[in-house]
Amino acid sequence: AQTVTQSQPEMSVQEAETVTLSCTYDTSESDYYLFWYKQPPSRQMILVIRQEAYKQQNATENRFSVNFQKAAKSFSLKISDSQLGDAAMYFCAYRTPYRDNYGQNFVFGPGTRLSVLP
Amino acid sequence: DGGITQSPKYLFRKEGQNVTLSCEQNLNHDAMYWYRQDPGQGLRLIYYSQIVNDFQKGDIAEGYSVSREKKESFPLTVTSAQKNPTAFYLCASSMSEKLFFGSGTQLSVL
Numbered sequence: 001a002q003t004v005t006q007s008q009p010e011m012s013v014q015e016a017e018t019v020t021l022s023c024t025y026d027t028s029e030s031d032y033y034l035f036w037y038k039q040p041p042s043r044q045m046i047l048v049i050r051q052e053a054y055k056q057q058n059a060t061e062n063r064f065s066v067n068f069q070k071a072a073k074s075f076s077l078k079i080s081d082s083q084l085g086d087a088a089m090y091f092c093a094y095r096t097p098y099r100d101n102y103g104q105n106f107v108f109g110p111g112t113r114l115s116v117l118p
Numbered sequence: 119d120g121g122i123t124q125s126p127k128y129l130f131r132k133e134g135q136n137v138t139l140s141c142e143q144n145l146n147h148d149a150m151y152w153y154r155q156d157p158g159q160g161l162r163l164i165y166y167s168q169i170v171n172d173f174q175k176g177d178i179a180e181g182y183s184v185s186r187e188k189k190e191s192f193p194l195t196v197t198s199a200q201k202n203p204t205a206f207y208l209c210a211s212s213m214s215e216k217l218f219f220g221s222g223t224q225l226s227v228l
Contacts, residue, residue, distance in 0.1 A: 043222050044219065095217070108160045110160040111158075
């Protein structure tokens with residue numbers, strides 16, 4: 001079974017600085033998707049960024065970028081120019097490709113709580 | 119606007135009572151999911167459904183039940199057999215690779 005590990009329960013960053021959140025996963029599959037979700041105090045889960053495993057190029061969405069190391073099964077999230085609104089729980093998630101047969105296809109890590117200091 | 123609507127936002131359960139959490143989506147997604155989130159924890163899968171009239175147990179299905187009579191709706195019942203129901207419940211749906219979430223229901227025990 002696939003597992004997702006986030007080894008940093010809490011992180012903090014100064015406003016305008018850069019922070020990197022770590023995520024590792026375990027899978028025997030070669031084709032899958034990886035995601036970072038943000039959960040602010042409102043508790044609404046918001047998709048931040050996604051990566052397709054067959055693409056070598058790292059995904060980028062404005063100030064958010066990932067470092068995807070497929071061989072190492074590592075998927076870190078870099079937040080540049082951190083803003084107060086970035087303070088939230090961040091969850092790393094793994095998804096297998098869609099299948100016709102049933103199978104649990106999303107697995108979430110335990111989360112990293114990010115604080116942004118003014 | 120398309121999205122996932124969960125209701126109520128807050129729900130209180132008395133001991134021995136069954137309660138039902140509503141989840142409706144107008145995104146025309148086939149797959150729907152229920153997750154439980156405890157304070158400071160990640161998401162744990164309760165049930166999921168890939169098509170109407172069929173659903174599968176997740177990791178923590180004991181004490182919960184679901185139905186999927188319509189594509190748009192996937193209600194979750196927390197039964198009296200669930201001895202520790204206090205948690206935040208998130209409904210989600212997906213088509214292709216992305217997962218979209220509702221705004222959640224906080225369930226507490228009186």
